[in-house]
Amino acid sequence: MYLRNCWYAAAWSRDIEPNKPFARTICEEPVVIFKTESGQLVALEDRCVHRRAPLSLGRIKGETIECGYHGLQYDCSGRCVRIPGQQDIPERARVRAYPLADKWRWLWIWLGNPEMADESLIPDVHWNDSPGWVSPGDTLHMNGHYQLLIDNLLDLSHLTFLHERTIGTSMVAETPMKAEAAGDRVRVTRWIIDQEAPPMFKKAGGFTENVDRWQIIEWTPPGLVLIDVGCAPHGTGAPEGDRSQGIEARSINLITPETAKTHHYLWSYARNYNIENIELTEFLLRAVGETFLEDKEMLEGQQARAESDDRQDWTIDLKVDSGPMQARRILERLIGEELGAVASAAE
Amino acid sequence: MYLRNCWYAAAWSRDIEPNKPFARTICEEPVVIFKTESGQLVALEDRCVHRRAPLSLGRIKGETIECGYHGLQYDCSGRCVRIPGQQDIPERARVRAYPLADKWRWLWIWLGNPEMADESLIPDVHWNDSPGWVSPGDTLHMNGHYQLLIDNLLDLSHLTFLHERTIGTSMVAETPMKAEAAGDRVRVTRWIIDQEAPPMFKKAGGFTENVDRWQIIEWTPPGLVLIDVGCAPHGTGAPEGDRSQGIEARSINLITPETAKTHHYLWSYARNYNIENIELTEFLLRAVGETFLEDKEMLEGQQARAESDDRQDWTIDLKVDSGPMQARRILERLIGEELGAVASAAE
Amino acid sequence: MYLRNCWYAAAWSRDIEPNKPFARTICEEPVVIFKTESGQLVALEDRCVHRRAPLSLGRIKGETIECGYHGLQYDCSGRCVRIPGQQDIPERARVRAYPLADKWRWLWIWLGNPEMADESLIPDVHWNDSPGWVSPGDTLHMNGHYQLLIDNLLDLSHLTFLHERTIGTSMVAETPMKAEAAGDRVRVTRWIIDQEAPPMFKKAGGFTENVDRWQIIEWTPPGLVLIDVGCAPHGTGAPEGDRSQGIEARSINLITPETAKTHHYLWSYARNYNIENIELTEFLLRAVGETFLEDKEMLEGQQARAESDDRQDWTIDLKVDSGPMQARRILERLIGEELGAVASAAE
Secondary structure: OOOOOOEEEEEEHHHOEOOEOEEEEEOOEEEEEEEOOOOOEEEEEOOOOOOOOOHHHOEEEOOEEEOOOOOOEEOOOOEEEEEOOEOOOOOOOEOOEEOEEEEOOEEEEEOOOHHHOOHHHOOOOHHHHOOOOEOOEEEEEEOOOHHHHHHHHHOHHHHHHHOOOOOOOHHHHHOOOEEEEEOOEEEEEEEEEEEOOOHHHHHHHOOOOOEEEEEEEEEEOOOEEEEEEEEEEOOOOOOOOOOOOOEEEEEEEEEEEEEOOEEEEEEEEEEOOOOOOHHHHHHHHHHHHHHHHHHHHHHHHHHHHHHOOOOOOOOOOOHHHHHHHHHHHHHHHHHHHHHHHHHHHHO | OOOOOOEEEEEEHHHOEOOEOEEEEEOOEEEEEEEOOOOOEEEEEOOOOOOOOOHHHOEEEOOEEEOOOOOOEEOOOOEEEEEOOEOOOOOOOEOOEEOEEEEOOEEEEEOOOHHHOOHHHOOOOHHHHOOOOEOOEEEEEEOOOHHHHHHHHHOHHHHHHHOOOOOOOHHHHHOOOEEEEEOOEEEEEEEEEEEOOOHHHHHHHOOOOOEEEEEEEEEEOOOEEEEEEEEEEOOOOOOOOOOOOOEEEEEEEEEEEEEOOEEEEEEEEEEOOOOOOHHHHHHHHHHHHHHHHHHHHHHHHHHHHHHOOOOOOOOOOOHHHHHHHHHHHHHHHHHHHHHHHHHHHHO | OOOOOOEEEEEEHHHOEOOEOEEEEEOOEEEEEEEOOOOOEEEEEOOOOOOOOOHHHOEEEOOEEEOOOOOOEEOOOOEEEEEOOEOOOOOOOEOOEEOEEEEOOEEEEEOOOHHHOOHHHOOOOHHHHOOOOEOOEEEEEEOOOHHHHHHHHHOHHHHHHHOOOOOOOHHHHHOOEEEEEEOOEEEEEEEEEEEOOOHHHHHHHOOOOOEEEEEEEEEEOOOEEEEEEEEEEOOOOOOOOOOOOOEEEEEEEEEEEEEOOEEEEEEEEEEOOOOOOHHHHHHHHHHHHHHHHHHHHHHHHHHHHHHOOOOOOOOOOOHHHHHHHHHHHHHHHHHHHHHHHHHHHHO
């Protein structure tokens, strides 16, 4: 079960090239995304109504996409508007069309009721597309349930253990955090005061003395985990400092289910310092990407170990799970509410 | 369910080398094909009656095949005739033997009742083995239901879209065709008069002016689609022309199920012009092979899109589906009749 | 179903390196094996009690293994002894710990009731770790039911057919063997008197004349097949000869189920002649390993042919199956007794 009346990150805006349909499965639905000749971005079911050929193997023709098999053309609403060799087009010759928005350099797709697709509900991740910020990022395919990645990001105590070579220090796990829900969001805050900076931050910020470090994580359902992360020389950092001598970043993590066992991970790492330093940008793209490969290996190991285990209630929860568990409960409630609304509408 | 009392193309005759058993799964049955020392071609169940080892890992011994594991020998009727280390051979030590015929440079196998295996029922594809014709061809493994390939070949309107780089022109899909059943066969005819020749034909035939072009497709159950295809200078081509200044070919397509989701595609492209031009032969082998890889990609995409879709009656049929749908109905009826005959024989 | 109150070979002792947890699935249970800083060898369930991360992705910390994800530490009994960021450790925070013994250069694991794990029950394969013997060996992963490999080793008549290029001669299958059960063990004995030596033995022993050859195979449940194999100049060999001019070896074969369709094959080939000849040792490592690849191909073919066959009672048993069939019956009985004991304990 997936939340459907919500925006999922479908792709980077840059992923969609002219005349090149882009295929991605989202919540078990095959989707083709393309740009029409006039530049409109469109998301349709990636399955021709004739013989189920993937439309993504077809081509753009004006404001339509043409199936590469027998030439059926679909307009931006998913309606079939041309069938070669015949005049009649059955009324039911339609594929699903999904509301799609291009915002913050990402494409956002709405799988649920199109009438509810309000673009103002797209979460604010303007750091990915704002002057004064530069934000390298990439996409990873993860062989595991998407909730495992939300768990991962809402509990950064794993930095100490999983990422000790890059961004971890022992202080992360040792420092208490505070997890709280605000409406449907979950916020986890951790202040690490007067400690050595982790290797990647040291290199990026040139710190030689101890720093104050902060991690303010916010999950917005279903799949955004936004992390306000940075450090500043001790005394100028969080909570009361002005951060002005520090380095600051937004780790933007967009998690989009593919199937019950796989998901897409679109991430960017936005910063507001040394933004014209291309080498630093490339370093961060590479270093963060390598860090996330460590998460990928661990998460895929968890998935495999879960699939070979049929014991209920065997695992234990920790204090650090407070954030992840609040998020799980909220998402479960939201999906339940959505199903309930569908059921009562059907009565 | 597969039609069983019929001939399937099992392999090219050339696939069977001396002393080298050949393994292929046909309609979910593992089959080993081999040539005995005296030259007899034999098809047996590829599974030793002892511990189910593949006989295809064994070797030819005289008029028998010897299991490569413990040396059981089977004669051409599938009877075990030697068990090393013991004199007694149980009467039931037998594997299935399949009637096999070597005709038109292909091997044809009969999976059903051997008493009904009449070689005169092997479809006439003499172009693959006749003086005056040369016919390069190959075998492809396809990850999709075999009916998808029959659909493909009985409706060549896809040439316009899927094969525009090789044999397609817009005229194919635009030109009406006529589909008719004759007994258990289905024939689809399309005349394309006074049009530009498609690229591959241009190169092969050296046409500079418009041509008349024909596609006369005939499906013979279960798995032959024979296409009489060619073009001739406008006015000398079909239907009333004598074709004498044209180029003419038979695209012979043999479709053999492997499993419910895979099949073997044995094809040849026979022509009666420039038959001593080896470069042209090699060009056609390559070009037709590349064309069929386009079909393979599309068909495998269809298969994947069908497996992730549980909606019944969602797809629509087109006018161009008339041929494929007649073939589907005939095949369904034939399989039903065969099951009915088995059931009444059992009463 | 697997026998559980028994020792399985889990790994070669050499497989476990310091600071490097070793992962292997045994009888469908993921196991991590590691050496603590003090040198103790430990086998635990390879699944963190927190979120099921593989402990094998973690690291050794003193006498514990630390999960690489959130830093939970487990002692050698599987008890969680540290949870970063919190003092309370739930009593039920435990993973399974398996008795593990390091003997004969192999690690032996006990999956069943730990109280019954008596190291004196580890089968005697001292040839793998004795002065006067040298024993190269390796590990193979096999895609087939483990019983297929026990069958294979208890009936060496397959040497004649499957291994004719290396250790087979026609005489093996032609020579009668005797199979007998002794308690829960099965012994198969075959004397081959006054025959040509097989190629590998010829090379190793330098025989130019006929030899007496013996194969004394003993299966100990669940997964040891020990083969006393060798040859000596005719008249000095078995049964009454003193073997002193011959060459003698112990083929030690340890078969450990991974899943219902896969297993691990740990083998060594111990000999008591030319033991300082490193080239011979390397030759044997390579030659035996290549021989076993022939078994692997055949066994995996059997597995595939069995999975596509739903006929019961179709196969036949041969005289040479006497050993394998006695072993199958004993193993079935032992598993049944074990289940019965568990059931009556539960009453």
